[in-house]
Amino acid sequence: MTDQSASSLVTGPAVGPDEPVPATSGGKNRKPRGLWGDAWLDLRRRPLFLAASLIILALLFIAAFPSVFTSADPAFQDLSKVRQTPSADAWFGYDNLGRDIFARAVYGTRASIAVGLLATLLTVVLGGAVGIIAGYFGGWVDNLLSRFSEIFLGLPFVLGAIVILTTFNAEVAIPSSTRIIAQVVLTIAVLSWPISMRIMRSAAISAKQQDYVKAARALGASAPRIIMRHMLPNCLAPVLVYSTIALGGFIGAEATLSFLGIGLRDPVVSWGVMIAESRNYIQAAPHLLFFPAGFLVVTVLAFVMLGDAVRDALDPKQK
Numbered sequence: 001m002t003d004q005s006a007s008s009l010v011t012g013p014a015v016g017p018d019e020p021v022p023a024t025s026g027g028k029n030r031k032p033r034g035l036w037g038d039a040w041l042d043l044r045r046r047p048l049f050l051a052a053s054l055i056i057l058a059l060l061f062i063a064a065f066p067s068v069f070t071s072a073d074p075a076f077q078d079l080s081k082v083r084q085t086p087s088a089d090a091w092f093g094y095d096n097l098g099r100d101i102f103a104r105a106v107y108g109t110r111a112s113i114a115v116g117l118l119a120t121l122l123t124v125v126l127g128g129a130v131g132i133i134a135g136y137f138g139g140w141v142d143n144l145l146s147r148f149s150e151i152f153l154g155l156p157f158v159l160g161a162i163v164i165l166t167t168f169n170a171e172v173a174i175p176s177s178t179r180i181i182a183q184v185v186l187t188i189a190v191l192s193w194p195i196s197m198r199i200m201r202s203a204a205i206s207a208k209q210q211d212y213v214k215a216a217r218a219l220g221a222s223a224p225r226i227i228m229r230h231m232l233p234n235c236l237a238p239v240l241v242y243s244t245i246a247l248g249g250f251i252g253a254e255a256t257l258s259f260l261g262i263g264l265r266d267p268v269v270s271w272g273v274m275i276a277e278s279r280n281y282i283q284a285a286p287h288l289l290f291f292p293a294g295f296l297v298v299t300v301l302a303f304v305m306l307g308d309a310v311r312d313a314l315d316p317k318q319k
Contacts, residue, residue, distance in 0.1 A: 042313040049309035055302040063110040072103035074269050083285040092291040095274070096281055101288065104269050105295050111270035112299070115184055116251035122189035123250075124243045127196030132235060134197070135204025136227055146201070149194035157253070158260070160191045165262040177268045184263050188250050199242050203235035210234075241311040248303030255296055271296045 043049045062069060072090075078098040086093040092101035134145040152160075164187045169175070175183075207213060208231065216226050257263025258272030265273060271292040278288035 038313075040313075043309060046309050046313070048305050049313075052302045052305035052309065055298065056306065059109055059113060059299055059302070062106055063113045066106045066110060069106050070100070070103045072100040074099060074104040074107040075267070076100070083281060083288065085285075085287060093285075093287045095277060095288050096285070101274070101291055104274055105271065105292055108269045108271050108274060108292065109295065111181065111264060111268050112251050112254060112272065112296070115181060115188070115254045115264070115270070116247045116303075118181075118185045119188040119192070119250040119254075120243050120247040122185060123192045123246065124196050124239055126189060127193035127198075128200045128235075128239055130193070131197040131200025132204045132227055132231060135201040136208055136223065136231065138205075138208075142201070145197075149197050152191060153194040155191060157191050158256070161187050161257055162260070162262055164190065165257065169262070180264055180268050184254055184257060187257075188253055192246070192250070195246075196239055196242055199238050200235055203238050204231055207231045207234050237314045241307055241314060244310055245304055245307030248300040248307070251303070252296065252300050 076099060078094070081090075081094040081098040083096055084090070084094045090100050090102060092105060095101055095104070130145055130149065134142040165183060168183045213226060213230055216230050221230075254263055254270065255272030255275055258265065258270060259276045259279070261276065263272055264270045265276075274292035275289060275296070278285070278292070281288050
């Protein structure tokens with residue numbers, strides 16, 4: 001056996017430049033993946049993504065079915081148990097009104113996550129719609145929408161929230177839970193949409209220069225069709241990354257507003273409301289603050305970790 005034939009047995013037959021690459025498994029050519037397929041394959045290999053996803057799924061399950069985890073009424077008051085420390089009867093102890101802190105933390109998951117999800121959805125939809133229109137049309141439309149967004153971008157978040165929420169709250173002395181949550185969601189979205197607008201606008205300006213958009217325009221496609229069918233799917237990646245990180249930030253923003261007394265409040269139960277109620281008893285009964293703050297920190301951290309993993313997976317420079 002010659003050296004050349006022996007080499008061919010080890011390395012396999014050579015493939016010419018014009019010949020198809022042989023299949024690696026099953027005798028079939030592997031189907032090429034797109035951006036989202038590559039991103040999903042990459043995410044499944046990241047422990048950070050898996051850990052964050054498990055935490056978020058557990059929180060969503062708690063928010064959807066709180067009665068599975070506790071049978072106690074979060075609003076039931078027993079003044080004989082005021083500020084009692086954790087025990088077998090109440091794992092997290094009791095608050096300043098004798099209410100079960102564990103039950104309130106479990107039921108508070110629903111309001112806190114609902115505010116974050118709804119505020120993120122409204123922010124991304126509003127900002128994304130304005131941003132893709134501004135980026136596609138450009139010119140005076142872009143200038144007008146950009147200047148309009150800068151009005152909201154220049155408002156300090158806390159100051160703007162104080163003005164908006166105190167104005168809304170002055171109308172009704174005892175508002176319903178739905179009204180309270182809607183006010184906080186709208187306030188966060190109104191003050192935050194310019195950020196997603198700028199992200200979408202930058203992506204739209206870049207996508208507008210691509211050949212597939214120019215070809216669609218040359219074939220006579222209308223502006224709405226070009227925006228919805230061609231540009232939007234290719235502009236979602238940076239907005240998706242922003243939304244995952246912003247969701248955790250909005251949950252923290254709700255807690256901040258509730259701590260200041262202008263966000264969620266009774267009869268709504270949320271982690272921010274529990275933290276606000278514990279501020280006068282931090283030294284005497286630190287468990288009133290520790291447990292809702294722990295839920296809040298873990299939730300915000302999970303969404304930030306998820307956003308970091310999604311950003312790295314969708315970043316072409318990481319490939």
